[in-house]
Amino acid sequence: MMTLAPARPATKASGPPPVTSLGTRTAGFYRHDLDGLRGIAIALVAVFHVWFGRVSGGVDVFLVLSGFFFGGRLLRGVLTPGAFPRPVPEITRLIRRLLPALVVVLAVSAVLTILIQPETRWETFADQSLASLGYYQNWELANTASNYLRAGEAVSPLQHIWSMSVQGQFYIAFLALILLSALLFRRVFGRHMRTAFVVLLTALSIASFVYAIIAHDTDQATAYYNSFARAWELLLGALVGAVVPSLRCPMWLRTLAALVGLGAILSCGALIDGVREFPGPWALVPVGATVLFILSAANRYADPHTGGRLPAPNRLLATAPFVSLGAMAYSLYLWHWPLLIFYLAYTGRSAVNAVEGAAVLLVSGLLAWLTTRYVEEPLRAGRRPATRPAAKAPSVPLRTRLRRPTIVLGSTVALLGVALTATSFTWREHVTVLRANGKELAELSPRDYPGARALVNNARVPKLPMRPTALEAKNDIPESTVDGCISDFDNVGVINCTYGDKAATRTIALAGGSHAEHWITALDLLGRMHHFKVVTYLKMGCPLTTEEVPLVMGNNDPYPKCHQWNQRVMAKLVTDKPDFVFTTSTRPWNIKPGDVMPSSYLGIWKELSDNRIPILAMRDTPWMVRDGEPFFPSDCLADGGDAISCGIPRSEVLSDHNPTLDYVAQFPLLKPLDMSDAVCRPDYCRAVEGNVLIYHDAHHISSTYMRTMTGELGRQLGAATRWWPV
Template sequence: MPLPTPATTVESPHKPRTRQYREDLNGLRGLAIALVVVFHVWFGKVSGGVDVFLVLSGYFFVGSLVRRAEAGGSLNPLPAFKRVFVRLFPPIAAVTFLTAAAALVLLPRTRWAGLADELTAVLGFFQNWQLALTSSDYLAADGSVSPLQHLWSMAVQGQFYLVAIAVVLVVASCVSRTRPELLRPTLTLVFGAFAVASYTYAAVMSGHDQAWNYYDSAARLWEPSVGALAALMLTRWNITRVRAWPLALKTALGIAGLASILLCGFFLDGAEQFPGPWTLVPTLAAIALIVSGAGNKTWTAQVLAHPVLSQLGSFAFALYLVHWPILVFALVVTGRPEAGFVGGTLIIAASLAVAYGLRMAVEVPIERDAPARRPILLASVVGAAVIVTGMFGWQAYVGSQSTGQRAADTLDIPTHPGALTLTDGVSIPEASMVPSIFDAPLDLPITTLDGCISDFQQIDIVTCTYGDVNADRAIALAGGSHSEHWITALDELGRSNGFRVDTYLKMGCPLVAGESPTVSDVPDCAPWSSAVLDRLAATTPDFVFTTASRPSPDGPGDVTPEAYVEVWHELEQSGIQVLAIRDTPWLHHDGVPYRAIDCLATATSADHCALPRADMLSDINPAWEAIAELSNVQLLDLSDGVCGPDLCRVTEGNVLVYHDSHHLTASYVRTLTPELGRQLGSATTWW
């Protein structure tokens, strides 16, 4: 989410106001931050306030640069860079330092390494790229979300400022002495080209890779560029012309803009649609308010200039910085998936209080060049240095505690029997848990390491072969990551029993028929599944191995979605047999997922991380009823190898069961191989 520009980026409301000062636009900034906070806290959505900030940042910042250049100011870029640093860095450094301190107290140590990476990325103004590379989703907050995730947009805005400084100063140096009247026209052409190219890129990428597109600076550049164009074109002469417009026209334009901004978050899904074409709604709405309020005060300009909105706009930057970590840490403490009305009200009140304190303690002394200005700047730099030093220190410690290898490759079954303690009654010797809490994220299926699974945005089918690659008998492993995590056992069984395993896998996408938004929210899941079913009908493997159930969305236990059953019907019509395996439990507390390693990092006993089996699995496999009219489906159920009679634990037989909140470690699946082999042999009659 883009940062609201600090109130003094162009002109401080505490300084004498000139006729260029727009109280209504300061109020628009206040309205935008109000929408951001309210939609985050109470609705778990991205609002149009995000894009209003980007437009205003381009409008104010480029307008300020151009006025300086026209007034004959220095063309040395260093003072401009310094002004940006002084305005942005101290508040950001203060919030990151306080967030890091709170994280040390409230978050398990298994989350510190990821947070350390984000701290460095925030302070280095490149967090948007760090999050894009890790495919983080910016949706509703809960206790498992990073308290710094919202600051990726600070990087986008900071990057735009640097580009704008370079562009304005280069153009100004070229034309100021010879043809100064060409400064605005030339800059209008440059920023217009930026806007067109960036908008086109964003529109294309929104249908190709939305997760990357959301964070990509290139896809966001058009929004502040549109604001820059407004600043370049709204000269005093043009404002005079705007004054001559009929008041009814300007009022209608302002009302349309204000209504669009207020309603945007209710009707558009910013996380899925921005910064693509639908972003024109809040962007053009902001431009409408900029233009309609120029010169004469329209009704909407008077509303936006209300003292409440204006005051809120004066510390919008601070409020943006603090509201998200306060929300996330509140959910960590309460353990709830959402704040609720009362809790949300308290979070908003706390955010307002902390933001006001941050503004008065950090921003105001810097703006007014108070005696405390230099100590504040020094403290921000020292605090940032402490954060970065601590990050490298912790990363070094984690590295010393990690083997850096996939534990499944070297697992010693006699000392680490894992699931065999449940399925075969093997005794548990004294040994440390494998993988460790620091090695767990590395204990992944070989298909992930080989790149043999389509990612969230990829619609192309990726196929690899495991097991006995030369065998005639074939099992097609198809579906999402919950099909994928069985590859460790299937690969071993294939090599020892003479069958190959052909994989058809896509992240977050179980094999479904038709549109199934309740099963998967991955946009390309349905077309990808359809293409896989066509491929399976053409290749006719002996069996298709896929999941048979998933957690119930309405309560305890698990269910078999109708979309799965439709797939089995289609495969039956193609003459293909199905091996449908019951899904493994997903770890969560009251709807909030938690990682096994996070729980183990703070729990006094591994049993404290366990969940009642009755909450995770229905008494009877729900797929039995679903296959009553099907003759081509054989059910596999390894629930007794994952859960005991009463509890589903996160560690069994000295082996960690989950590498996150719902995917089995490759090591644990290795220990499930004998039981899967028994059930698979019976179902296929191959051995």
């Protein structure tokens, strides 16, 4: 996203440069070429988002420029004798420049959310609205990325505001750092303060970059939004702002630097998959390119009159069209993403074609211009845009007449912000009250809510409202999740919790990922009924597998900690030697309809069999997928769909033959279990059966529906274990 110091009006692009002080040197011109660079960067961000579904590197350009402008201005303040920035005016200035446009976009997005999105998405929007206003949206998204149960949620119309949050946090932290350091450095280093600041910023930049590489290798999806992993990009911009006045370069070298920098920025989105590679080492490409472009005009900082002309690429970007685009870059960044997401939600498609994309960009540009002209500029400058003066107003001073519209506009924006905040909190509280029915769901009448019994026992289904409701579904999760009995993405430790009859001598080890976990609801009931205990060995998104480089199902991100956890859990299972290991035995195909038995499961089965541990191999439940993407039946139902339209043909998610059966002869201790007929009809997997919602997300069985599967699971378990007659 763009720097938080909006560009100067384009009408001054060719005018005489203002003279300011940069430390003890003279910075005699304003960088209109960097305004143009912001215009190029926002164009790349919008075009790659809308038409190509990729990351362009433009956000990284903005981060560097943010550090350069904001950091440079603060450094000028602390390095200039007799001057010292005051924190309160600085923060007030940031609020005036940033919040008005953001509040307007959030308010419009809230209205579009209510009109277009199902109410199951309103809570997420409310959470992210508050996160955006509070400038912690990046951490909200990082939490979502690391939460397996939320991994299939639809893309948020506010997702792009993560970069603004990173910058907002950086500004406050950098302001505190510079002011506190200046107080110390003036006493200790005196006239060598510039050198001290260069050393400090260099050390912090290196530390952040090293952290970014480590975080990227550990959990790239979370690191992408991490403020500490992104700080080096802003710090590098501030560092360049501190050293650029000291550089001298010939024109040919500066022109080459500008060409290389601009070329790298333009090609970054096409050559680098930023979604997967940033903020790792590949982020050096857009960041380094931006630094090169900034340095290409270094001579002019020394003396604007004798330092030579700007290189040709810089002069091009300093022309009015590019500067004008840069002037509204902030608003364009705010508008383009929610308009794209709402249009896709309205049409039900996953991408736009060329004409639709052009329309989205055109409307985004128009709204961005209006927002810049009538919201940003008046509140930033403390006046409204120039208009024809009133014919007669002799009794009202001119200053008062100019301030009145600004006060009205500022008050309107403030009221919008208050209304948005109050509405978000109110809706969250409403949903919390609705979801306080967990105990009630566990006690639903089997006669009124037969669930799976309607399929396996032909139970009669009365006409009653579905439970859990679409809003209740999100929290209808296994008790083991609530108890913290499943390792998250970062944890490679084995967490053991006991359910069922905890005093029993017979043990079933429930092992694998969350698709093994959701059976705990039925296994707990059966354990207490038939006197066996269930001990958990679970990790999010991680089935029992010998795969050395596992991938997260759904987004195919590398998951090295799954391999580490598998090595630990297998050693513990062999040591604990339970009577049975209950785990999943199939997965959906990623490349064609149906399901498959992954070859990487065979090594697990062999190791368990070699240690005389029988395996209860449960066929995985269907995943709700459309156009290659998971979808939430609860969203579909909340949006007016029904049990059929919100379901999926059985042939798309289940093969005619259970693939596990092909390995029974090879592994005599393998006991296949298949509950597909308790979830799907012969030709179709509906969203609701027996008045009960089957899934609480895109592919995990709701605990309420799982309770209705207990009878059929007990029949199959009894036959496999021979612990009770069936």
